[in-house]
Amino acid sequence: MILYLKYDPHVTMECFIKDLMRSMGVPYNKISAFEIQVDPTANVEQINSISQFLANYNIEINNDTKQQLVIQIKEHIIFMIKNNVNEKLSTFLSEKMDYSYRYLSMIFSEVTYSSIENFYIFQKIEYVKRLAISQNLTLTEIAYKLNYCNVAHLSRQFKKTTGLTFQEFQKIIVGREKLKSKLQ
Amino acid sequence: MGSEKLHFTLVSGDDRHKNDIIKGISRVPIKTKMNHYDDCDTFTEFLKNIEITSYHVVLIDMDDPINVGMDCLKTIRRDSSYSDIVVICYMREEDKNRVEQIFVEGGNIFFSYPQTSAKFHEVLKELVRINWQIYTTGTSIQNLVLKL
Numbered sequence: 001m002i003l004y005l006k007y008d009p010h011v012t013m014e015c016f017i018k019d020l021m022r023s024m025g026v027p028y029n030k031i032s033a034f035e036i037q038v039d040p041t042a043n044v045e046q047i048n049s050i051s052q053f054l055a056n057y058n059i060e061i062n063n064d065t066k067q068q069l070v071i072q073i074k075e076h077i078i079f080m081i082k083n084n085v086n087e088k089l090s091t092f093l094s095e096k097m098d099y100s101y102r103y104l105s106m107i108f109s110e111v112t113y114s115s116i117e118n119f120y121i122f123q124k125i126e127y128v129k130r131l132a133i134s135q136n137l138t139l140t141e142i143a144y145k146l147n148y149c150n151v152a153h154l155s156r157q158f159k160k161t162t163g164l165t166f167q168e169f170q171k172i173i174v175g176r177e178k179l180k181s182k183l184q
Numbered sequence: 185m186g187s188e189k190l191h192f193t194l195v196s197g198d199d200r201h202k203n204d205i206i207k208g209i210s211r212v213p214i215k216t217k218m219n220h221y222d223d224c225d226t227f228t229e230f231l232k233n234i235e236i237t238s239y240h241v242v243l244i245d246m247d248d249p250i251n252v253g254m255d256c257l258k259t260i261r262r263d264s265s266y267s268d269i270v271v272i273c274y275m276r277e278e279d280k281n282r283v284e285q286i287f288v289e290g291g292n293i294f295f296s297y298p299q300t301s302a303k304f305h306e307v308l309k310e311l312v313r314i315n316w317q318i319y320t321t322g323t324s325i326q327n328l329v330l331k332l
Contacts, residue, residue: 163331
């Protein structure tokens with residue numbers, strides 16, 4: 001029997017790290033998929049043991065400042081999307097991170113070879129797909145949920161990002177589900 | 185993100201594609217490693233003997249009569265050990281029904297083989313960039329369906 005899994009990698013990662021910190025008894029203040037804010041009372045041995053444990057899963061502690069900045073940008077963008085923050089991307093990021101948007105854009109492109117806007121739209125469309133699959137929402141419902149001014153705008157953005165219409169995407173997902181059932 | 189590479193494997197018996205793709209990908213400023221197999225059987229043998237630890241992308245020539253690209257896609261997708269591999273399929277000319285079948289069978293990205301070298305370079309650059317983004321953000325490839 002094959003068990004097919006559905007999950008959100010960011011939520012999974014967050015749960016994994018929280019469980020790890022609790023099981024190792026390391027005090028922390030905040031955890032996200034990309035960041036652990038270790039409490040100042042934690043000692044060096046505890047931090048080293050986390051680092052060693054994570055290495056078993058190919059997860060490294062990142063000491064490169066540019067990459068840390070990129071990780072924070074991504075984290076804020078994912079927060080914006082999931083929490084429906086209806087603010088201009090550049091204003092939100094520069095206010096949250098205390099750097100000019102121009103500087104953040106430059107660092108982001110240098111490290112990821114992609115623009116912040118591009119990353120934002122890509123992640124937003126990934127979120128649209130997840131909502132369509134996991135909650136069976138229509139494009140109109142998703143557009144409303146994500147504060148789009150109209151469904152046509154989201155529809156165009158979906159097509160531009162994926163090369164497919166939302167209906168074509170849905171047809172493929174239905175086809176995959178049917179195929180899975182047939183193969184079981 | 186610093187020292188990692190994207191690992192690309194091309195499965196195509198067409199020498200022109202092999203040269204174009206290997207050369208094109210090496211020009212993109214993201215670190216990549218490229219392998220090539222003429223046919224699906226040799227490629228699946230290779231898969232059986234390696235442990236997929238890095239981000240792995242397979243490009244399949246769907247028009248190749250010897251390789252039978254669709255069978256190759258099915259072989260990869262019906263083995264759960266390869267579920268993290270991103271599968272890119274390409275054809276010389278786009279056929280709507282076949283493209284849909286490719287996606288249903290688990291292909292992640294599709295592109296029509298570009299006619300001009302400028303367009304070809306643009307497509308390869310986009311392919312590498314998209315994969316780098318997926319890799320560095322830990323985006324799940326479960327719902328990854330893109331047509332370039």
